[in-house]
Amino acid sequence: MTRTARLYALVEELRAAAPRPLTVAALATRFEVGTRTVQRDLQALMRGGVPVRSIPGRGGGWSIDREMTLPPIHFTADEALALTAALASADAATPYAGAARTAAQKIIASMAGPASAAAQELAARIVTLPTHGDSAVRKAVERAVADNSVLRLSYTDAAGHQSDRIVEPAGLLTADGRWYLIAWCRTRRAGRGFRLDRIAAAAPTGEQARHHDLTELLLGSAAAGAVQPTALAPLTPPPCATPQPESSPT
Structure with a gap:
């Protein structure tokens, strides 16, 4: 399993268990990786804006807010390219531009092989003039x-x-x-x-x-x-x- 696939699988594993937390050890066993790998993955999800959190103490572990996440959505290659293009064209003055940018990154990250390369190449060929909105x-x-x-x-x-x-x-x-x-x-x-x-x-x-x-x-x-x-x-x-x-x- 690639790291990208594992990150998405981690989110779904936490969603399925929510609101019950899962320990790092349990997640490591589930995905057949080391606990340090799981810790790095969870930290990466947090940095990416995924609402995962650590619950300390006995009975604690890691959990996710199901109200703030979406179940998996399966796009065709053309749909993913279209979304990438639309989201990449949002400039700094566009409402919710920050969320649009991270959404485009997640779509590209969820794709594999030629589709991912095509989406990244398309995004690189879309430019906007800088704006000066507050x-x-x-x-x-x-x-x-x-x-x-x-x-x-x-x-x-x-x-x-x-x-x-x-x-x-x-x-x-x-x-x-x-x-x-x-x-x-x-x-x-x-x-x-x-x-x-x-x-x-x-x-x-x-x-x-x-x-x-x-x-x-x-x-x-x-x-x-x-x-x-x-x-x-x-x-x-x-x-x-x-x-x-x-x-x-x-």
Whole structure:
């Protein structure tokens, strides 16, 4: 078994046992390697962002948070290449770009032989121009959208006017190479779009946001024709009618 295959097998072994921890000795026996090898593998998983953790004391060992991991997904070679290309093209200003980069690395690592070489070669032939977005702002927006939490923004509009806003995120919009946070603005008491590169500062308030329907916030705005990426459509369309596409506020 290759090291890459063993790393994935370790994750699945821990997932199958969760929440019960497994000892290094048990894992070493299971994969017919030394305990030091297992320790190095577990440390490598931690560095790669896999939510494995060590539980000290009697009855302890290593465990994984099943809520934070996915079961194995089997891609065709073409699907893996397409995902590698899409993820590799995410620049620093793209929301969740860091996670996209590590996801691309994991996809390449999961492939073997010619497929892996082809994916690495393809990724090496995709380049993006550097951007200068504020990483702290981007990370705060990413977390607020994912957690549905309220943000305090310092924002400069197209006319150069600066204002402070308290907003309740509803989603993200991309248009013409720009990214926008779509949110309910408590200051304006309406849905608004905030261009990410115009947000000077973003800070969490610790407050849970109310749910806001993205479609409703976008209706009647300049982005009335916005649609969900076709890549996110279900593989088997449901029998019911497809909802109307979203639009965006000004």
